[in-house]
Amino acid sequence: xxxxxxxxxxxxxxxxxxxxxxxTVNVEGPLGKLEQQVPVRISIVQEDGVLNVTRPTDRGDxxxxxxxxxxxxxxxxEGVTKGFEKHLxxxxxxxxxQLKGSDLELAVGYSHSVTITPxxxxxxxxxxxxQIIVKGTDKQAVGQIAAEIRKVRPPEPYKGKGIRYxxxxxxxxxxxxx
Numbered sequence: 001x002x003x004x005x006x007x008x009x010x011x012x013x014x015x016x017x018x019x020x021x022x023x024t025v026n027v028e029g030p031l032g033k034l035e036q037q038v039p040v041r042i043s044i045v046q047e048d049g050v051l052n053v054t055r056p057t058d059r060g061d062x063x064x065x066x067x068x069x070x071x072x073x074x075x076x077x078e079g080v081t082k083g084f085e086k087h088l089x090x091x092x093x094x095x096x097x098q099l100k101g102s103d104l105e106l107a108v109g110y111s112h113s114v115t116i117t118p119x120x121x122x123x124x125x126x127x128x129x130x131q132i133i134v135k136g137t138d139k140q141a142v143g144q145i146a147a148e149i150r151k152v153r154p155p156e157p158y159k160g161k162g163i164r165y166x167x168x169x170x171x172x173x174x175x176x177x178x
Contacts, residue, residue, distance in 0.1 A: 005066035009051040009074045012081055017051060017073075019044045025073055029080025032121060032137045036076055042069045051077075079137040086146035088132040092161035095153070096129035104132065108153040108163065116149060132163075 011017055015029040023040040026033065038044070042065055045052050051073060055066040078084075090097055095108045104124045106114040118124060122145050125133040132149060136142040146165070155162035157173040164170060 005053055005055065005063070005070045007070065009053070009070065009077060011046070011049050011051060011077060013049075015077060015080060017046055017077070019046065025076065027073070027076040027080050029077070031080050031083050034076045034080060034137060036072055038069045038072065039065045042066060044069070044073065075139045079139055083135060083137055084139045084142045085133055085135045086142055087166035088134070088146060088149055088163055089166055090130045090132070090163050091155070092153075092159075095161065095163075097126050097132050098129060099124060099126050104149070106149070106152055106163075109161075110153075114152050116145070116152075119145065 012029075015027065018026040018028075020026070023038050025036050025038055025044065027035075041056055041062060043054050043056075045054070053066060053070040053073065055062040090106075090108065092109065097104060097106050099105070100115070102118055102123065104116045104118070104126070106116070108114065116124075119141055121138055122134065122136040122141055125135065127133070134142050134146045134149070136145075150163045150165065153162045155164045155168070155170045157171055158175055160170050160172060
């Protein structure tokens with residue numbers, strides 16, 4: 001059984017956490033500010049630079065919300081201190097990415113290039129034309145934008161061409177034999 005909800009959250013110096021009675025948590029740090037709505041039944045108490053998340057009962061839905069709330073708040077604290085990033089790789093002859101201002105432009109085998117505009121708090125880096133780094137403070141937004149980029153041209157199973165996560169294993173199929 002998971003006991004993630006009971007683990008305390010260390011709040012580093014330079015990070016302020018405000019918990020409003022309506023169930024809103026505001027976290028502000030060196031990289032930005034994040035706000036998250038949490039369930040009203042779950043209480044968050046801050047004391048001595050540590051956040052503790054508690055639940056009212058041991059019912060199944062309260063236990064699930066307990067772990068979820070603790071993880072969401074911990075991700076907010078980590079996001080405003082270190083930030084999150086996802087690495088993507090492009091494989092295929094002639095496939096490449098480049099930055100146009102803050103937008104990401106992909107040339108991945110279509111007759112046109114695909115442009116992706118970042119949301120607030122998200123930035124792109126292209127160290128080489130076949131690598132993309134998505135950075136931001138909100139873990140969910142970083143993952144969502146990375147998934148949208150991958151969806152433009154997912155890796156295909158015969159030659160492996162397409163956009164994939166850096167550590168993704170693509171299952172390859174054997175082509176037809178003559």
